[in-house]
Amino acid sequence: MDRVTDTEIADPLAIPELAPGCMAASKPYPAAANHQTALGFPGELATDWHDMAIAKIGELREKYRSFRVYLDACVKCGACTDKCHYFLGTGDPKNMPVARQDLLRQVYRRHFTLAGKYLPWLVGAKDLTPEVLDDWYSYFHQCSQCRRCSVFCPYGIDTAEISMAGREIMDSIGKGQKYSNEILGKVMKIGNNLGLPKKALAATLSDLEDEVEEATGVRVEFPLDRKGVEVLLVSPSADYFAEPHIAGLIGYAKVFHQAGISWTISSHATEAANFGMFIGSYDVMRKVALRIREAALDLGVKRLVIGECGHAWRAAYSFLDTLAGPFDFLDRRHPVPQHICEFTYEQMQAGKLRFDKSKNDHVRLTFHDSCNVARGSRMGDRPGGQFDIPRAILRAACNHFFDMAPETIKESTLCCGGGGGLLTDELMAVRKAGAQPRMRALRQVAEDHGVTHMAAMCAICKAQFSSVLPHYGFDREAIVSVHQMVSNAIVLDGAKPPTDDAAGDEA
Amino acid sequence: MTAYVINGSSFEHDEEGYLKNLADWNKDLAEIIAKDEKIDLTAEHWEVVNFLREYYDEYQVAPAIRVLVKAMKKAFGAEKGDQKYLYQLFPYGPAKQACKIAGLPKPTGCV
Numbered sequence: 001m002d003r004v005t006d007t008e009i010a011d012p013l014a015i016p017e018l019a020p021g022c023m024a025a026s027k028p029y030p031a032a033a034n035h036q037t038a039l040g041f042p043g044e045l046a047t048d049w050h051d052m053a054i055a056k057i058g059e060l061r062e063k064y065r066s067f068r069v070y071l072d073a074c075v076k077c078g079a080c081t082d083k084c085h086y087f088l089g090t091g092d093p094k095n096m097p098v099a100r101q102d103l104l105r106q107v108y109r110r111h112f113t114l115a116g117k118y119l120p121w122l123v124g125a126k127d128l129t130p131e132v133l134d135d136w137y138s139y140f141h142q143c144s145q146c147r148r149c150s151v152f153c154p155y156g157i158d159t160a161e162i163s164m165a166g167r168e169i170m171d172s173i174g175k176g177q178k179y180s181n182e183i184l185g186k187v188m189k190i191g192n193n194l195g196l197p198k199k200a201l202a203a204t205l206s207d208l209e210d211e212v213e214e215a216t217g218v219r220v221e222f223p224l225d226r227k228g229v230e231v232l233l234v235s236p237s238a239d240y241f242a243e244p245h246i247a248g249l250i251g252y253a254k255v256f257h258q259a260g261i262s263w264t265i266s267s268h269a270t271e272a273a274n275f276g277m278f279i280g281s282y283d284v285m286r287k288v289a290l291r292i293r294e295a296a297l298d299l300g301v302k303r304l305v306i307g308e309c310g311h312a313w314r315a316a317y318s319f320l321d322t323l324a325g326p327f328d329f330l331d332r333r334h335p336v337p338q339h340i341c342e343f344t345y346e347q348m349q350a351g352k353l354r355f356d357k358s359k360n361d362h363v364r365l366t367f368h369d370s371c372n373v374a375r376g377s378r379m380g381d382r383p384g385g386q387f388d389i390p391r392a393i394l395r396a397a398c399n400h401f402f403d404m405a406p407e408t409i410k411e412s413t414l415c416c417g418g419g420g421g422l423l424t425d426e427l428m429a430v431r432k433a434g435a436q437p438r439m440r441a442l443r444q445v446a447e448d449h450g451v452t453h454m455a456a457m458c459a460i461c462k463a464q465f466s467s468v469l470p471h472y473g474f475d476r477e478a479i480v481s482v483h484q485m486v487s488n489a490i491v492l493d494g495a496k497p498p499t500d501d502a503a504g505d506e507a
Numbered sequence: 508m509t510a511y512v513i514n515g516s517s518f519e520h521d522e523e524g525y526l527k528n529l530a531d532w533n534k535d536l537a538e539i540i541a542k543d544e545k546i547d548l549t550a551e552h553w554e555v556v557n558f559l560r561e562y563y564d565e566y567q568v569a570p571a572i573r574v575l576v577k578a579m580k581k582a583f584g585a586e587k588g589d590q591k592y593l594y595q596l597f598p599y600g601p602a603k604q605a606c607k608i609a610g611l612p613k614p615t616g617c618v
Contacts, residue, residue, distance in 0.1 A: 178522075179615075183616055192616070193615060194568065194614060200566035203566060207574055236617055237616055237617075238617040238618050241616075242571070243573065243590060245617075245618075273616070425603070426523070459616075460617045463617050463618050467600075477590070
């Protein structure tokens with residue numbers, strides 16, 4: 001367990017020894033032909049892939065001004081070099097954000113700049129060779145699109161958009177990634193990432209109703225496809241399957257119940273996640289987003305609330321209106337869409353929720369800001385609401401809350417290491433390495449304040465930490481949902497007096 | 508290796524060892540998959556594997572971990588009804604590793 005000793009003393013942001021090429025062999029499994037064609041991409045690497053890729057770069061350059069600015073503007077100042085958790089965790093210089101961008105920039109310069117066309121050696125321009133394409137496949141799948149580097153870039157260059165473009169180009173020539181593309185196929189066919197059919201969902205929800213009633217004596221409903229209710233809740237499908245995700249779902253249901261606001265889950269839009277964003281495909285992203293609109297119209301709801309999912313919130317908050325709007329049929333007195341934390345906070349402000357904080361006294365808690373919420377969106381009606389609102393909820397539900405080091409949270413938060421379409425087993429080495437800075441920050445707050453648990457509000461963060469926490473000497477169940485803490489502490493009207501084993505989720 | 512072989516018959520699997528054709532599954536195959544996962548199947552493992560198969564048969568998807576935990580608790584007692592017990596049996600995670608051995612598709616998504 002030398003790794004654990006290492007985390008006890010280490011600075012989360014310490015710059016590692018360089019290890020050139022050490023992660024070159026890290027590659028995700030390729031998408032099968034049927035996963036590719038279902039999304040409208042070539043089934044396998046096209047014979048004229050080179051020319052197709054260059055044409056695609058040209059197309060993106062015309063379509064997205066940001067893409068062109070990011071590729072043109074970099075002055076190699078070096079501010080981003082030590083800001084990526086994958087670089088900090090692996091030491092591979094190609095995981096420096098500028099180097100990752102340069103994988104694409106070198107080809108862009110070769111074909112789209114005067115100097116690159118005639119004096120390529122002078123400006124670092126290179127041809128798109130099979131070796132370069134190989135590097136793209138490795139290193140654009142070692143970026144979780146968390147945008148930490150862009151916070152420190154004086155020009156605001158967003159590596160996430162470059163890696164999204166890299167993946168979009170690769171998909172368009174038939175070199176897709178299995179994890180994201182297989183999942184997107186399931187969303188199109190069944191309605192969610194898991195491939196969870198309605199019958200299974202209904203059974204799980206009914207089981208949860210029984211469980212909560214047994215624990216509290218109160219029948220809290222988990223409605224499915226109920227028409228004419230106030231709120232449509234769209235959550236990541238992991239909330240119906242995984243731990244600690246489900247514990248968060250129970251928390252949402254208790255909040256709706258106690259606030260007296262009718263709600264439903266839709267079996268058509270069973271997924272808040274939108275992996276179309278990870279692969280940079282506007283068309284795919286739009287198709288996924290339209291399911292939410294269809295469900296909202298079909299069920300006749302007035303409000304749209306999004307569950308705990310990081311990139312889903314970015315997709316919803318930043319893009320939903322242009323992807324699937326206008327949402328003029330919803331009640332515009334409320335934010336459209338609204339985050340579940342925003343919703344819970346609103347009910348707290350209105351005096352509708354009471355918490356018995358002592359129910360969480362076995363927990364000394366910290367909070368992991370999820371990248372897409374922290375840097376890709378906002379929440380509430382004030383700048384920084386995406387940082388303050390979840391913390392206000394956690395402080396209301398727990399007596400013992402401690403933040404991690406300021407340079408590792410909020411706008412500067414470290415990625416969990418599994419975001420952006422990397423949450424797949426064959427990438428476990430890079431996932432573990434990428435989690436290292438966060439794990440070191442957690443180790444520090446555990447040493448300083450006896451912190452035992454870390455809350456998060458993203459399905460990917462929760463699944464990633466469940467996998468990597470044991471590797472860093474923490475308990476697998478040290479990761480909890482924000483609304484799991486709410487679920488433990490919320491006082492339900494008419495609840496029976498608690499017994500020893502009926503306090504809900506332990507952590 | 509892209510297939511499991513038993514007595515000269517081969518059964519295709521994907522890159523990660525999940526069976527491509529769910530109908531191929533049988534108990535001998537489960538033993539072979541488990542061996543690749545470095546697991547010796549005991550009666551306790553079979554309790555989980557059998558439950559997963561029954562559930563899949565009914566719902567066409569693997570059960571939520573919570574549902575699995577509760578079912579185990581109900582059928583086999585409190586000491587078998589928690590997540591830690593399932594991870595002892597299937598160190599790489601009850602959802603993924605046990606599904607693989609049970610011949611079911613890998614649960615995908617943010618899990």
